Amino acid sequence: MPTPVPADRAVCSLRNVSRSFGPVKALSDVSFDIRQGEFLALIGENGAGKSTAMGVLFGLVDPDTGHVEVGGTPRRFASARDAIDAGFGMVHQHFKLYPELTVIENVLVGNEGGGPLARIPFRAAEARLRDIIKTYDFRLDLQATVADLSVGEKQRVEILKLLFRDAQVIFLDEPTAVLTPQECLSLFDMLRRLQKEGASIVLISHKLDEVIANAERILVMRRGALVAERAAEATDRAELAGLMVGAQIEAPAKVNAATDRTVLSIRDLTVAGPSGKPRVDAVSFDVAEGEIFGIAGVSGNGQKALVDALMGLETPTGGTVLFRGEEITGKSVAERRAAGIGYMSEDRMSVGLAAQGSITENTTAGREHSAAFSRRGWLRKRAMTRHAERLIETFDIRTPSAQLHVGKLSGGNQQKVVVAREVSAQPRLLLVENPCWGVDVGAMATIHGQLLDLAKSGCAIVLVSSDLEELFALSDRVGVIYEGAIGRIFPRDALDTFAIGAAMAGGGHIGDKHA
Numbered sequence: 001m002p003t004p005v006p007a008d009r010a011v012c013s014l015r016n017v018s019r020s021f022g023p024v025k026a027l028s029d030v031s032f033d034i035r036q037g038e039f040l041a042l043i044g045e046n047g048a049g050k051s052t053a054m055g056v057l058f059g060l061v062d063p064d065t066g067h068v069e070v071g072g073t074p075r076r077f078a079s080a081r082d083a084i085d086a087g088f089g090m091v092h093q094h095f096k097l098y099p100e101l102t103v104i105e106n107v108l109v110g111n112e113g114g115g116p117l118a119r120i121p122f123r124a125a126e127a128r129l130r131d132i133i134k135t136y137d138f139r140l141d142l143q144a145t146v147a148d149l150s151v152g153e154k155q156r157v158e159i160l161k162l163l164f165r166d167a168q169v170i171f172l173d174e175p176t177a178v179l180t181p182q183e184c185l186s187l188f189d190m191l192r193r194l195q196k197e198g199a200s201i202v203l204i205s206h207k208l209d210e211v212i213a214n215a216e217r218i219l220v221m222r223r224g225a226l227v228a229e230r231a232a233e234a235t236d237r238a239e240l241a242g243l244m245v246g247a248q249i250e251a252p253a254k255v256n257a258a259t260d261r262t263v264l265s266i267r268d269l270t271v272a273g274p275s276g277k278p279r280v281d282a283v284s285f286d287v288a289e290g291e292i293f294g295i296a297g298v299s300g301n302g303q304k305a306l307v308d309a310l311m312g313l314e315t316p317t318g319g320t321v322l323f324r325g326e327e328i329t330g331k332s333v334a335e336r337r338a339a340g341i342g343y344m345s346e347d348r349m350s351v352g353l354a355a356q357g358s359i360t361e362n363t364t365a366g367r368e369h370s371a372a373f374s375r376r377g378w379l380r381k382r383a384m385t386r387h388a389e390r391l392i393e394t395f396d397i398r399t400p401s402a403q404l405h406v407g408k409l410s411g412g413n414q415q416k417v418v419v420a421r422e423v424s425a426q427p428r429l430l431l432v433e434n435p436c437w438g439v440d441v442g443a444m445a446t447i448h449g450q451l452l453d454l455a456k457s458g459c460a461i462v463l464v465s466s467d468l469e470e471l472f473a474l475s476d477r478v479g480v481i482y483e484g485a486i487g488r489i490f491p492r493d494a495l496d497t498f499a500i501g502a503a504m505a506g507g508g509h510i511g512d513k514h515a
């Protein structure tokens, strides 16, 4: 059980921590405290060193110089369990839950390995969990199977796990990326209650509005260094963006580029699901040349299966897909790519990128044999490198060289590699899933600008995103997908956060299925 410390003392601190990875200085002489009972935010552009700083705190990354202090004394956690036992907990972007187990089983399973609560009897554990659920208004059923829960509920299970283990310092890495606006409000409500009880909350987020609205103190990192500290009430979005990037950021302006020529036309597209319930349920819409058609929805409502069916990665069980007037319903991925359909997967490491490949290899993948990169069967390595270097420049990919393995880039910079590759292929139709997942405000402006330019050049874009701000900034129309069906399609001038949020939670008006 962690010993409570007085409010004016730091629960933990980084002291003069530096860490390099080869030529990259991921942290240089970083020192900061996390105080008891505070709501702290850590922001910074991609590759600024936020994850490395957290890794050092949790004992996952060894500093070259400097150290971590807990409660005023130097300490190095030997493992994540060691950190948990000392009252530190992390809610990751990708949940670590067993879908086939119940909520209570998920909480207890992770506890078997040891720790102060390892031998607590089941009944006592259950009583303790009910208590936590009641105190913090968690709205969770302990007996529910995790696979049946919404994304917001799954996140609450992760937080419940931490509270059960008495976490006093809770780190959240981009926690709202997958939530509806309503779920975001209830998450922050709960975090503020925890804070009132004395817990320290540390939020890592690229969403500056949510940082300002919820944190008290904001630390800004840039290129491995801590460059500024601000009280949330004394700053604004523009100042923070400027501090992060070192320059003002202009969001690109949306222009209406849609023509009346249909590029993609889908009718009653259906993909069967394992339990008989379709994952995609009779979806129909058209996308015109130059149009960006947004798809909003809480993740897990069929958007992935829909995009997979459009790309040829899933076989539809009903309906048709027409691309530029030609039916492509049964065509392979390769045939679709050759016809000019591009695909930017949200799962960048397993589908989008080869981690062991260099940036050059990744940005030319699939096009090695094109005239630009090969001559009489020989690869034109210099041309490939030049192409990669142009993309590194245009998309501001932070890397020491084009030869670096993609697996060594920060998360946001990996995402920029995927975007650069797909946009530079100049597709006629681009299927995109969460293109800005984990990227900073500057990179987001770059990626948005590239997508808008692509639409201006005539490309039709289907944009699946869990970020409503992004959908509103880019889309000509937004369809809301819920349980596999697109219930309502909002034109650009009728986009409304709460109406779309309600439709995402299943409360939309069903009826006008066809656009």
Ligand SMILES: Nc1ncnc2c1ncn2[C@@H]1O[C@H](COP(=O)(O)OP(=O)(O)OP(=O)(O)O)[C@@H](O)[C@H]1O
Pocket: 021, 022, 024, 025, 026, 044, 045, 046, 047, 048, 049, 050, 051, 052, 053, 398, 408, 409, 410, 411, 412, 413, 438, 440
């Ligand atoms: N294992 C590693 N090997 C090589 N370079 C690394 C490694 N881990 C991190 N880096 C580099 O250290 C720098 C800081 O990365 P870090 O992941 O801490 O950034 P971040 O602020 O968390 O970024 P993001 O917002 O993109 O997640 C980046 O340039 C990254 O490429």
